Amino acid sequence: MDLIHNLGIGFDVAFTFSNLLYCLIGVLLGTLIGVLPGIGPVATIAMLLPATFTLPPVSALIMLAGIYYGAQYGGSTTAILVNIPGESSSVVTALDGYQMARQGKAGTALAIAALGSFFAGCVATFLLAAAAPPLAQLAFKFGPAEYFSLMVLGLIAAVVLAHGSVLKAVAMIVLGLVLGLVGTDVNSGMARYSFNVPELIDGLNFVCVAMGMFGFAEVIKNLEDTGERQVFTKEVHNLMPSAAELKQATPAILRGTALGSLLGILPGGGAVLASFSAYTLEKKIAKDPSRFGKGAIEGVAAPEAANNAAAQTSFIPLLTLGIPPNPVMAMMVGAMIIQGIQPGPQVMSERPELFWGMIVSMWIGNLMLVILNLPLIGMWVKLLRVPYRLLYPAILVFCCIGVYSLSNNPVDVYLTAFFGLLGYVLVKLDCEPAPLLLGFILGPMMEENLRRAMLLSRGDPMTFLNRPLSATLLGISLLLLLLILAPAIRKKREEAFQEAD
Amino acid sequence: MIKLRSPRDFWAGLLFLAVGIAAAWIARDYPMGTGGRMGPGYFPFVLSTLLGVLGAIIMAVSFTVDGPKVDRFALRPLFLILLAIVIFGLLAKTLGLAIAIMALVVVSAYGGHEFKWTEVLIAGFVLALFSVLVFVYGLKLPFPVWPTFITG
Numbered sequence: 001m002d003l004i005h006n007l008g009i010g011f012d013v014a015f016t017f018s019n020l021l022y023c024l025i026g027v028l029l030g031t032l033i034g035v036l037p038g039i040g041p042v043a044t045i046a047m048l049l050p051a052t053f054t055l056p057p058v059s060a061l062i063m064l065a066g067i068y069y070g071a072q073y074g075g076s077t078t079a080i081l082v083n084i085p086g087e088s089s090s091v092v093t094a095l096d097g098y099q100m101a102r103q104g105k106a107g108t109a110l111a112i113a114a115l116g117s118f119f120a121g122c123v124a125t126f127l128l129a130a131a132a133p134p135l136a137q138l139a140f141k142f143g144p145a146e147y148f149s150l151m152v153l154g155l156i157a158a159v160v161l162a163h164g165s166v167l168k169a170v171a172m173i174v175l176g177l178v179l180g181l182v183g184t185d186v187n188s189g190m191a192r193y194s195f196n197v198p199e200l201i202d203g204l205n206f207v208c209v210a211m212g213m214f215g216f217a218e219v220i221k222n223l224e225d226t227g228e229r230q231v232f233t234k235e236v237h238n239l240m241p242s243a244a245e246l247k248q249a250t251p252a253i254l255r256g257t258a259l260g261s262l263l264g265i266l267p268g269g270g271a272v273l274a275s276f277s278a279y280t281l282e283k284k285i286a287k288d289p290s291r292f293g294k295g296a297i298e299g300v301a302a303p304e305a306a307n308n309a310a311a312q313t314s315f316i317p318l319l320t321l322g323i324p325p326n327p328v329m330a331m332m333v334g335a336m337i338i339q340g341i342q343p344g345p346q347v348m349s350e351r352p353e354l355f356w357g358m359i360v361s362m363w364i365g366n367l368m369l370v371i372l373n374l375p376l377i378g379m380w381v382k383l384l385r386v387p388y389r390l391l392y393p394a395i396l397v398f399c400c401i402g403v404y405s406l407s408n409n410p411v412d413v414y415l416t417a418f419f420g421l422l423g424y425v426l427v428k429l430d431c432e433p434a435p436l437l438l439g440f441i442l443g444p445m446m447e448e449n450l451r452r453a454m455l456l457s458r459g460d461p462m463t464f465l466n467r468p469l470s471a472t473l474l475g476i477s478l479l480l481l482l483l484i485l486a487p488a489i490r491k492k493r494e495e496a497f498q499e500a501d
Numbered sequence: 502m503i504k505l506r507s508p509r510d511f512w513a514g515l516l517f518l519a520v521g522i523a524a525a526w527i528a529r530d531y532p533m534g535t536g537g538r539m540g541p542g543y544f545p546f547v548l549s550t551l552l553g554v555l556g557a558i559i560m561a562v563s564f565t566v567d568g569p570k571v572d573r574f575a576l577r578p579l580f581l582i583l584l585a586i587v588i589f590g591l592l593a594k595t596l597g598l599a600i601a602i603m604a605l606v607v608v609s610a611y612g613g614h615e616f617k618w619t620e621v622l623i624a625g626f627v628l629a630l631f632s633v634l635v636f637v638y639g640l641k642l643p644f645p646v647w648p649t650f651i652t653g
Contacts, residue, residue: 051640100575165510171517171555179523179549185541192525192531192541216582223578223613379610389613390624393606397583397628400605405642413590417583424579429513449543452611456569459537 003129006356013357014364019059027365029069031373035078035086035380037393038222041071043215043330043436046207047398049338050405056341058354062361064335068328069121069311073369076304077114077380080106089271089307096177096292096299103295108241111430112249112379113212113304115241120257120305121366124312127261128319131357132348135320136190139345142321144452145463149473151446154323154488156477157266160437161482169435172426175302179204180443199411206334208403208412209440210327212419213426213433216397219392220424242364245297252282252298253305260306268314270326274310275303286295312362319355320345323442327434330441352461505566507622514559521553581612582642598644 013019015468033044037156045064048472080097093113097100100109125273142150159169180191183203194200260282282302283292292299314334315326326332336343337427343350348355403416457463465471505511525546534540585608592601606625610616636642 016648050642051636054640056566069548165559167555167559168510168513171513171559174548174552174555175517175520178520178545178552181548187539188541189531190531192542192545193527216586220575220578222581223582224575298591298628360571389610389615392622393609393621393624394628396585396609397602397605397632400586400593401632401636401642402646404590405636405644408643410590410593413593417586420586421579421583424574425516426513428574429509429516430569431513450544451539454537454539457537459535461536 005131005350007129007360008359009352010356010358013058014062014220014360018103019062019357019361020364022055022063023361023365024068024368025074026066026072027369028372029063029488030067030382031074031077031380032371032375033067034071034074034076034090035383036074037084037086038218038391038392039085040214040218041068042210042327042331042400043218043395044071045328045335046211048333048404049207050402052335057351058357060335060339061332061354061358063366065315065358065362068271068367069308069365070369072297072304072308072311072473073114073117073373074380075307076117076300077110077373077377078384080109080113080300081381082384087271089275089311090303091272092275092303093300095279096294096296099293099295100297100300105295108245108297109300111241112245112301114373116253116256116301116305117308118248118366118370120260121312121369122308122363123257124264124309125363125366126363127313128316128362131316132320132355132359134347136345141469144449144456145467145470146473148446148449148453149464149470149477150321151323151442151449153473153477153480154325155435155439155442156480158438160480163480164430164432166484168431170360171270172259172431172433172435173439176439177443177446179209179436180440181447182271184200186444186448188466189488197411199415203365204411204440205406205443205446206437207253207406208416209404209419210331210437211399212416213437214327215395216416216420217423217427217492219395219431220304220420221427222388222392240296245393249297249301252302256302256305259302259308260309261313264310264325265316267389270314270328271307271311274306274379278302278306288388292359309364314451315358315362318343319347319358322347324438327437330396330437330501333441377439388432388475414462417459502562505564507566508571510559510563510568512568512571513523514556514561517556517557518553518560521549521551521556522590522645525553578612585609585612593644596647597647597649598633599629599646600648602632617618 033039075090076093078086079090079094083098085091097109191201256278263274282298320330324333403412526546528542528604539630585605589601589605603625610621620621
């Protein structure tokens, strides 16, 4: 009955007035940026970090978590009404959702997306609550060798799941690892790659890297195309799906939830991959696949359930192992460190109120989203009419203020501009920024654990293979690597992403 | 004559190779240590060598496999957006948040497709007002609002 006791602690924390308020702010902001194309959760969390300095840690994390899963709800609204994804995890929702809207079933599509997300959110939250304690127990058995091998596995998995060329994804990870080395070496106190710039001696701030590559580079990229968007302006009514539609959508929601929960836990996974896979799965098992792309309700239900489930289960590796499986979780690591919390298995035992409060708040947040979202759709549609030429200066202003107030230093702003440039160039060369950010976050941890493991084994690298847990993790990594290099799988993987585009 | 067949891969590889070589070169100055007692140079040297090798492989492959051309860079937004951000950094401490935001909005809007003075000025004013109210008065972030030489 530990779980019930623990959830009790969580309810106590999450149901205070201020935490409910921060949860509400988080999910509303999340929905907002989810609705607006051109700005994602990574940049938003980076923008809001300075605002969380003065908050208590629980409230800060509750709010930031709300942004991530809130964005999954908001993204579907834009996808269905405007045929452009508000969030990259809603790309596939647009395929059938917009067709439903054109057939006058916009309300049904929106309702199914919201209900599916809510169901998935509840299941995933419960999964998180149930799976986290045993996993954290396991993590306590980890020594430096195991941690190192686990991070290797995480990074390899990120490659498997990244778009495009495997080699380039590996190179991006290594580039991220190298960037992560900038700053003072903790063991020797030596400043590395700092070029005598005082700001670099403390290391590159991950907010600068993330905001540059996900915020600024994105804005510049968006300004390349001139296309104005057309909002589907017909009134949205008939929210309640019919019994037949519900019957059709329910199994899809269940499958999407299961698939999304699983993919969220995997390193390199997360909401985007989950929605793509769920859509592909629905199409594969449908009796009549030709309905897809013409307004099939499963094509909305499954990916929306999947992306929300994944957004939530991706907290599992973060909270139990301290290892972020995707860039958004990497931002959460940063937020926790700013608050003086080292993410890892000890969080649950040392700060139970934080851990369980956050989990319960996710469930409350999902409830708020499903209650608030449908009545607010009219407002979101109005927001969509704000042209991008007015929107992007606002994004830039908030990004700049956020970066500047990290340490009240203009140098951080210049560094972020540099990473905006780098991010833009890399995107032009088909190099995805997500693996780089993961490498950047994991770099220092990897070096630390590698050095400790090697010190303990007196320089014998066999330590990574002699320890069974570590050897297993490395074995899985090798297997994954071989799998993606195998021609048959490679072709499949390309097909999967082709479909996504 | 060897033909470049995948320009995007070629340039990406070159970038990785260049960074790898530079980082390995710098890491030579850091003490290496031994496997059992790694110095601050060990991990950086191994990583940057790996990066260089990966870059070289990517470049080599770009001569054998066909790939897309590099699209034109959108130089105008690229330059003006980055300039606007740098200007914000330069002005925030001396001229205060209000003027820095105004400058950021005007310069960055100039990087877009359509530029209307009245619209941009109104947007800048609203954003400056909102930011000052929320961030300076609300969240108490330590920004000067007005130029320091006026307020002292």
